[in-house]
Amino acid sequence: MNAKKISKSILALLITVPALLATNAMAQELKKPTLEDLIPGGETYHKPENKSYQWWGDAACLELGIDNIEGTWAVKGLGAKPGEKFTAITLEEANALLEEKGLGKLRHFHAAKAVNVPRGVNLGIQVQIDPLLLLNTGKYRALVDWKKKKVIWSQPCPAQAANEDWNEVSRHLAYTIGNNLYVMTGDGQTLKVTNEPEGIVCGQSVHRNEFGISKGTFWNPAGDLLAFYRMNESMVTPYPLVDITTRIALVDKIRYPMAGMLSHQVKVGIYNPATQKTIYLDMGDPKDRYFTNITWAPDGKSLYLIELNRDQNHSKLCRYDAESGKLQQVLIEERHPKYVEPQSPILFLPWDSHKFIYQSQRDGFNHLYLYNTEGELLKQLTSGPWLVQDIVGFNRNTKELIIKSTEISPLQSNLYAVNLKNGKRSLIGDPTGMHSAQISGFMGTYLIDNASSPTCPRIIKLMSTNPKKQREHTLLTAKNPYEGFEMPSIEVGTIKAADGKTDLYYRLIKPTDFDPAKKYPAIVYVYGGPHAQMITNGWMNDARGWDIYMANKGYIMFSLDNRGSSNRGLEFENATFRQLGIEEGKDQVKGVEFLKSQPYVDGERIGVHGWSFGGHMTTALMLRYPEIFKVGVAGGPVIDWGYYEIMYGERYMDTPQANPEGYKQTNLKNLAGNLKGHLLIIHDDHDDTCVPQHTLSFMKACVDARTYPDLFIYPTHKHNVLGRDRVHLHEKITRYFEEYL
Numbered sequence: 001m002n003a004k005k006i007s008k009s010i011l012a013l014l015i016t017v018p019a020l021l022a023t024n025a026m027a028q029e030l031k032k033p034t035l036e037d038l039i040p041g042g043e044t045y046h047k048p049e050n051k052s053y054q055w056w057g058d059a060a061c062l063e064l065g066i067d068n069i070e071g072t073w074a075v076k077g078l079g080a081k082p083g084e085k086f087t088a089i090t091l092e093e094a095n096a097l098l099e100e101k102g103l104g105k106l107r108h109f110h111a112a113k114a115v116n117v118p119r120g121v122n123l124g125i126q127v128q129i130d131p132l133l134l135l136n137t138g139k140y141r142a143l144v145d146w147k148k149k150k151v152i153w154s155q156p157c158p159a160q161a162a163n164e165d166w167n168e169v170s171r172h173l174a175y176t177i178g179n180n181l182y183v184m185t186g187d188g189q190t191l192k193v194t195n196e197p198e199g200i201v202c203g204q205s206v207h208r209n210e211f212g213i214s215k216g217t218f219w220n221p222a223g224d225l226l227a228f229y230r231m232n233e234s235m236v237t238p239y240p241l242v243d244i245t246t247r248i249a250l251v252d253k254i255r256y257p258m259a260g261m262l263s264h265q266v267k268v269g270i271y272n273p274a275t276q277k278t279i280y281l282d283m284g285d286p287k288d289r290y291f292t293n294i295t296w297a298p299d300g301k302s303l304y305l306i307e308l309n310r311d312q313n314h315s316k317l318c319r320y321d322a323e324s325g326k327l328q329q330v331l332i333e334e335r336h337p338k339y340v341e342p343q344s345p346i347l348f349l350p351w352d353s354h355k356f357i358y359q360s361q362r363d364g365f366n367h368l369y370l371y372n373t374e375g376e377l378l379k380q381l382t383s384g385p386w387l388v389q390d391i392v393g394f395n396r397n398t399k400e401l402i403i404k405s406t407e408i409s410p411l412q413s414n415l416y417a418v419n420l421k422n423g424k425r426s427l428i429g430d431p432t433g434m435h436s437a438q439i440s441g442f443m444g445t446y447l448i449d450n451a452s453s454p455t456c457p458r459i460i461k462l463m464s465t466n467p468k469k470q471r472e473h474t475l476l477t478a479k480n481p482y483e484g485f486e487m488p489s490i491e492v493g494t495i496k497a498a499d500g501k502t503d504l505y506y507r508l509i510k511p512t513d514f515d516p517a518k519k520y521p522a523i524v525y526v527y528g529g530p531h532a533q534m535i536t537n538g539w540m541n542d543a544r545g546w547d548i549y550m551a552n553k554g555y556i557m558f559s560l561d562n563r564g565s566s567n568r569g570l571e572f573e574n575a576t577f578r579q580l581g582i583e584e585g586k587d588q589v590k591g592v593e594f595l596k597s598q599p600y601v602d603g604e605r606i607g608v609h610g611w612s613f614g615g616h617m618t619t620a621l622m623l624r625y626p627e628i629f630k631v632g633v634a635g636g637p638v639i640d641w642g643y644y645e646i647m648y649g650e651r652y653m654d655t656p657q658a659n660p661e662g663y664k665q666t667n668l669k670n671l672a673g674n675l676k677g678h679l680l681i682i683h684d685d686h687d688d689t690c691v692p693q694h695t696l697s698f699m700k701a702c703v704d705a706r707t708y709p710d711l712f713i714y715p716t717h718k719h720n721v722l723g724r725d726r727v728h729l730h731e732k733i734t735r736y737f738e739e740y741l
Contacts, residue, residue: 030486032512032552035734037485038545041726046481048457048539053448053475054114057129057441061448061462062088063475064109075475077446078462082473089146094135097144097151104137111136115143115168116441127442134166141166141173155188163204163216170223172273176203181217181228183273193226193271193278199234199255206231206266210647211292211308212343220300225322226271227294227303230280233257233264241686244715254688259642259649260656266291268305270322279325283307290647295345297373298353302328306342312651315340317358319373331375334362338577339651346371349420350394357381357401359388365569368403370420381423387569389413392447393439395465402428402439402447402465410567411492411505411537415449417467426467434538439465448475452539454490457481486512488551490541495594497563498586502572506591507535509547509557514600521605521741522556522595524629526621528584529613530573530652533566534559546730550737555607558595562587578662580641580652581620588621592628604630607741609733611635612690612719615681616668619698622679623671631741633733635682636719639694640667669698673705678740680710682729684717710736 036042052064053075060074074088095105113134118127131147142154153171161175161182171186174193181193181203194202204216206229218227238253257263265286271278281303283291288310295304300322307316317332334340343366346356355378358369366388368381382388384407392402392415401418408414408431415428415435429435433453440446449461449472458478464471489510494503511520525547527534536542547557561568562584564576576583588608596603608629610618615637622632641649642656642663656663664670683695695711702709712732714721721729 030484033482033485033487033545033548035545035549035727035730037482038549039727039730040545041723048452048481049476049478050458051460051476052110053438053460054112055116055438055440055446055448056114056131057116057118057127058443058445059129059441061440061446062112062114062133064112064114075462077440078464078471078473082462082471083475088131089133089144089149093149094133094144097149098135098137098140098142101142101151101154103140103142103151103154106135106137109135113168117168118442129441134168143171153186155184155186158182158184158190165215165217165219167219167223169221170219172219172223172226174203174217174219174226174228176216179204181271183226183271185273191273191276193228194230196230197234199232201229201231201233202269203228204231205229206264207290207292207647208645210651211290211306211341212345213292218294218296220296220322221298222300224272224274225296225300226273227296228269228271229291230267230269231264232266232286235262236264237261239691241688241691244685252686256688256691257646259644259646259653261646263288263310263646268294268303270303270325279323281320281325282327293342293345295347296322298348304331304346306345308340308342310646310650311654312339312341313337315342317346317375329375331373332358332371334360336362338574341651344391347391350396351399357391359391361387361570364571368401368418379423381418381420382425385569386410387567389567390436392437393444395444397443397445398466398468400465400467402437402444404435404437406567409537411535413536415447417465428465428467428470429461429463429472432537434536454492454537454539454541457539482548486552488512488548488557489514490543492535492537492541495560495590498583498590499563499575502563504560504562504587504590505535506558506560506594507541507543509543509551511551511554511556516600518600519602520554520556520600521607521737522558522601523550523607523609523737523741524588524591524595524621525557525559525614526588526608526610526617527612527614528562528565528588528610528617529580530564531566532613534561546733549730550734553734553738555737555741556595556598556601558591560588560591562591577652578654578659579666581616581666584617585620585624588617589625589628605741607631607633607737609633609635609737613638615690619668619679619681620666620671622677623668623674626674626676630677631679631737632677633680633682633736635729636684636687636690637668637681637694637698638690639698640669642667643691643693643697645689669701672698672701672707675702675705675707675709678710678736680712680733680736682712682714682732684714684719684721686715686717687719689719 036044053061060076062074076084115132133144140154160177163176165174173184179201183191216229233255236255236257239256241252243250268281269278290308293306303320315334316330319328344359348356354373370378386407388405390404404413413434416425433451435451437447460476462473491508497504551557564584595601608618615634618632618634619637641653
């Protein structure tokens with residue numbers, strides 16, 4: 001299929017997307033959704049219908065939830081009777097089994113886990129998977145055989161446990177209490193792995209969740225060895241956050257290494273529950289080094305990880321001996337004049353333990369490379385001006401790799417089967433929309449495709465992963481959650497970036513009762529930073545509930561994915577290197593120029609709003625272009641990149657010592673005197689991502705410069721306002737624009 005033709009047809013379709021629900025003639029009979037309807041946390045929040053599925057081997061997928069008879073249902077795979085349902089076990093049956101053993105009771109199946117441990121591995125045929133569900137009552141976790149209706153194993157849940165990591169083969173549980181690591185064995189024995197003082201953290205995510213890190217423990221395939229992170233952050237100066245929930249406010253101290261300052265130091269340990277011994281990898285001096293993308297060899301005898309220098313421009317894929325901790329080999333090295341950003345662990349071929357897949361942006365886009373365990377490049381598996389977003393899994397029968405990529409369009413995520421012999425890619429499923437997938441148990445014969453499009457909130461299908469035998473069965477087609485409401489129209493298109501050559505995607509939302517003869521105020525909703533994309537070919541083109549709400553109130557809502565944002569390749573992202581917010585701002589101004597060229601936009605009433613990086617962008621646009629933007633609301637803004645954390649900040653800005661001019665130009669305190677319009681800064685008092693010092697120091701700079709921003713604080717929240725308070729947040733933002741724009 002020709003990706004360029006598909007991309008052009010998709011863009012043509014998106015540009016002419018009609019009003020989501022009704023014509024103007026019908027609009028009088030409909031009501032407009034409120035913030036309670038549109039914002040997560042609202043009492044009447046209308047989210048798209050969803051269902052949760054997990055694979056039981058390749059034979060069936062379990063629908064985990066409450067159905068008419070409050071049971072867990074299983075939907076058979078694509079066999080002779082695709083979509084045939086049968087009851088696996090009801091909630092009543094499961095609770096009877098659990099209570100009989102004194103293990104407690106479940107309220108629902110939502111946290112249940114299908115256990116997929118193959119019994120005997122034969123690559124040529126379907127392996128046997130026992131019909132097991134892991135259930136957690138809060139007091140115990142238990143394995144229930146849903147065919148025999150029998151509890152076959154249980155384990156007490158440790159009190160105060162966090163970061164739980166249960167291995168389905170050994171049934172060992174790794175967890176943390178405080179900053180120390182524990183293991184509960186499959187037979188219920190509790191083992192304390194570490195005994196460290198304050199300032200040393202074990203078994204938790206490190207490097208502030210950068211480099212694709214999201215956890216701190218890693219079981220080997222057999223579940224009998226545990227790799228874990230040990231982070232010494234005692235050298236990092238404690239940063240104070242104030243807890244106002246007590247009569248006398250308390251100080252919560254976090255370790256927050258800022259750009260150019262001392263960073264924490266990380267080691268990787270390997271714990272053996274059988275011997276209760278720990279060895280640490282012989283990694284040398286951990287100072288100013290990052291360790292990520294941990295992977296076990298299939299035989300569990302060696303451990304692979306990627307080491308990155310503090311400058312983040314030189315990475316090494318290393319293999320360590322799991323018994324001695326000695327470095328065995330450096331297999332792959334990468335260098336880049338700006339930065340190397342490893343995000344994904346290597347992945348071994350399930351039919352060949354001597355070959356693995358390595359992800360790299362070395363040719364400008366994230367692609368896949370096949371290596372052997374001696375570090376020899378065998379072939380590049382994917383290539384082109386698009387990127388691989390994720391590896392879904394393998395089809396062991398066809399020896400193909402299932403991936404998610406942007407090959408059709410940067411606005412989309414589509415599924416492909418990649419033939420590992422000849423590199424041929426075959427599209428799986430619908431060529432339009434956003435897709436994510438969950439591949440079946442062991443052989444990878446089927447997948448569950450969870451998709452959306454601009455006009456369809458969700459469609460879930462069972463599909464074959466074999467491109468030559470494509471079959472599918474629809475499990476869910478979600479209804480429009482805003483049926484019966486008056487909804488605005490959404491358009492998507494492209495404009496040129498400030499460099500005059502790069503296409504940028506925008507989303508424009510018009511009021512339901514749009515009158516081209518009227519002049520409307522416009523609000524730019526902006527993020528603009530790395531690892532984020534505002535405009536997609538997903539549901540409502542990724543428009544947020546607040547965007548819909550404000551369009552219905554008579555505003556033109558506009559968003560633009562500037563250079564520096566995600567899914568467009570390394571050169572597109574690198575354009576902002578060492579000067580965050582500057583080139584992005586130039587692109588956003590091009591977006592405003594496009595807005596002003598529309599006869600229905602009032603060019604004297606342009607507002608801007610964003611959060612986090614978007615908060616930085618909002619503040620920067622108000623200060624650098626005061627003649628353009630009349631009103632801004634900046635949430636959780638980065639004001640001074642020198643106050644931001646090391647891993648993220650130094651990747652994109654280098655250190656303040658190496659890039660003093662860049663830090664000076666991007667420090668918004670230096671521009672405080674430029675403020676002319678109305679600017680509201682919103683910050684959370686417990687923000688441990690973008691610490692409150694950003695906003696408070698900016699307020700001081702404005703006082704010194706005799707400019708007058710407004711300030712609102714959300715107590716007890718971290719880097720965003722969640723729950724019921726999120727509705728209050730958006731009402732607060734709305735009132736500010738209503739008053740001043």
